[in-house]
Amino acid sequence: xINTAVRGLIAQADTALPKEPDTVSPLMEWFNQLxxxxxxxxxxxxxxxxxxxxxxxxxxxxxKSFRFGTQYFETEGSxxxxxxxxxxxRRSDSIRETGRIYDYLENQFGHHAIFKDVDTIDAGDDFxxxxxxxxxxxxxxxxxxGPTWLESKDEAGRQRLENPADWVRLEIETAxxxxxxxxxxxxxGVPMPRPGDLPIxxxxxxxxxxxxxxxxxxxxxxxxxxxxxxxxxxxxSHRR
Numbered sequence: 001x002i003n004t005a006v007r008g009l010i011a012q013a014d015t016a017l018p019k020e021p022d023t024v025s026p027l028m029e030w031f032n033q034l035x036x037x038x039x040x041x042x043x044x045x046x047x048x049x050x051x052x053x054x055x056x057x058x059x060x061x062x063x064k065s066f067r068f069g070t071q072y073f074e075t076e077g078s079x080x081x082x083x084x085x086x087x088x089x090r091r092s093d094s095i096r097e098t099g100r101i102y103d104y105l106e107n108q109f110g111h112h113a114i115f116k117d118v119d120t121i122d123a124g125d126d127f128x129x130x131x132x133x134x135x136x137x138x139x140x141x142x143x144x145x146g147p148t149w150l151e152s153k154d155e156a157g158r159q160r161l162e163n164p165a166d167w168v169r170l171e172i173e174t175a176x177x178x179x180x181x182x183x184x185x186x187x188x189g190v191p192m193p194r195p196g197d198l199p200i201x202x203x204x205x206x207x208x209x210x211x212x213x214x215x216x217x218x219x220x221x222x223x224x225x226x227x228x229x230x231x232x233x234x235x236x237s238h239r240r
Contacts, residue, residue, distance in 0.1 A: 084137055090149055093152060097146065142183050182208050
């Protein structure tokens with residue numbers, strides 16, 4: 001109906017325009033081409049929409065692969081909220097190296113997935129209770145062992161690990177008692193302590209397979225291996 005009416009109006013307008021015999025008027029030619037133009041615009045729009053969706057999906061997959069941790073936590077939601085990593089270290093032994101390890105893991109798994117005392121214990125908290133609570137919420141504890149970790153002594157000259165209230169001992173001992181995965185991180189070729197070197201409460205640590213973390217140029221390669229171990233553990237724990 002509408003097309004017929006429009007064609008009639010165009011035909012009437014054509015009578016007022018001079019034209020060559022047996023030729024199609026410009027108005028009628030434009031009207032005949034109109035459906036082709038509309039279909040062309042619709043097809044172009046659809047192609048742009050499909051290309052945009054494909055690019056968004058590709059970008060999302062690349063970002064998820066590059067930063068597994070943050071994307072994994074966000075996309076999987078609350079069921080992975082308990083995926084946390086506790087970094088145990090002694091400041092006098094490995095504060096700088098632990099900072100690099102923390103930064104690398106934070107970039108991979110997100111800030112809220114990593115527990116490190118300086119960043120997450122509020123002023124006024126009872127450290128002992130807070131540590132037990134934090135370790136209990138984690139699936140993995142990284143025990144960073146540097147060159148003076150074992151021999152570190154307090155102001156009275158006593159070995160710190162022999163003190164049941166020593167922070168590092170408390171962290172590792174809590175994880176071992178709760179059967180949390182403990183990964184010793186051996187810095188730059190530091191040997192694994194022997195059972196006789198440790199208090200009885202920590203001797204099980206010596207039977208946990210260690211992960212070496214060296215300085216550059218090996219740091220990123222070592223950390224990438226560690227990241228894959230952590231990632232695999234998180235995935236496996238949620239298949240059970």
